[in-house]
Amino acid sequence: MPFDAAPDMSRRALIRRPSPRLAQGLVTHIDRSPIDIDLAGAQWQGYVDALTGNGWHTIEVDPAFDCPDSVFVEDAAVMFGGTAVITNPGADERKPETAGTAAALRDLGYPVRTMTAGSLDGGDVLKIGSTVYVGRGGRTDAAGIAEFRAILEPLGGNVIAVPLTKALHLKSAVTALPDGTVIGYPPVVDDPSFYPHFRPMPEEGGAHVVDLGQGRLLMAASAPRSADLIADLGYTPVVVDISEFEKMEGCVTCLSVRLRSAPSGS
Numbered sequence: 498m499p500f501d502a503a504p505d506m507s508r509r510a511l512i513r514r515p516s517p518r519l520a521q522g523l524v525t526h527i528d529r530s531p532i533d534i535d536l537a538g539a540q541w542q543g544y545v546d547a548l549t550g551n552g553w554h555t556i557e558v559d560p561a562f563d564c565p566d567s568v569f570v571e572d573a574a575v576m577f578g579g580t581a582v583i584t585n586p587g588a589d590e591r592k593p594e595t596a597g598t599a600a601a602l603r604d605l606g607y608p609v610r611t612m613t614a615g616s617l618d619g620g621d622v623l624k625i626g627s628t629v630y631v632g633r634g635g636r637t638d639a640a641g642i643a644e645f646r647a648i649l650e651p652l653g654g655n656v657i658a659v660p661l662t663k664a665l666h667l668k669s670a671v672t673a674l675p676d677g678t679v680i681g682y683p684p685v686v687d688d689p690s691f692y693p694h695f696r697p698m699p700e701e702g703g704a705h706v707v708d709l710g711q712g713r714l715l716m717a718a719s720a721p722r723s724a725d726l727i728a729d730l731g732y733t734p735v736v737v738d739i740s741e742f743e744k745m746e747g748c749v750t751c752l753s754v755r756l757r758s759a760p761s762g763s
């Protein structure tokens with residue numbers, strides 16, 4: 498089989514090139530800081546290189562340069578098994594981002610379910626096996642959770658709503674290690690008792706990991722002490738500098754959508 502034959506269907510990721518208007522994106526829980534747009538472009542490329550360098554095939558969603566926050570592609574779609582759920586982002590400014598993401602997922606053959614009733618951002622969804630935690634916060638409302646639950650339950654997902662008042666998105670506060678341990682930065686976690694296993698991290702950026710497979714975890718350079726702690730748990734941190742995206746309240750999770758399953762029905 499040639500080396501560049503069909504990519505491994507369990508290691509594909511959507512990405513979306515940053516808009517030149519990134520600095521005009523939304524900022525809610527932190528003060529706005531100046532953005533170096535050239536550095537942001539270089540950091541985005543570094544993030545993409547970290548995915549590809551760890552065996553992931555990246556698929557670029559058509560850019561949405563009129564949408565400052567479109568690089569945060571995770572918020573527009575949630576994958577569950579082989580189905581794509583296109584979200585209805587909680588901020589009006591971000592709603593136009595979904596069309597391009599939906600088109601990319603349809604082109605890849607995924608059945609697409611589109612949310613219309615309530616609002617939900619992909620960043621508010623933390624999947625651990627069939628358990629799906631959803632943050633009820635500033636971007637995701639009760640109607641969005643109900644609609645999302647109605648879509649996921651027939652697919653085998655158990656949606657658990659959790660309170661979120663101290664961070665933009667649930668995954669700004671907590672993510673999960675491959676073994677299912679939820680990690681979080683306590684000052685922005687509303688209630689760690691929602692999770693069966695919770696481990697505090699010493700830095701806010703240390704609460705965010707992307708599971709690259711084979712024990713490798715993508716993490717931000719802003720959290721060196723957390724990376725040491727993760728390494729001490731037997732994982733290998735893969736560190737990328739995403740400072741310009743962190744200034745816009747982004748983190749490592751939100752810059753990609755991992756497609757771990759083949760399209761359902763295929």
Ligand SMILES: NC(=O)NCCC[C@H](N)C(=O)O
Nearest residue numbers: 522523569620745746747751
């Ligand atoms: N999932 C994420 O954490 N997305 C980050 C979105 C940041 C963007 N500036 C926003 O406020 O929507």
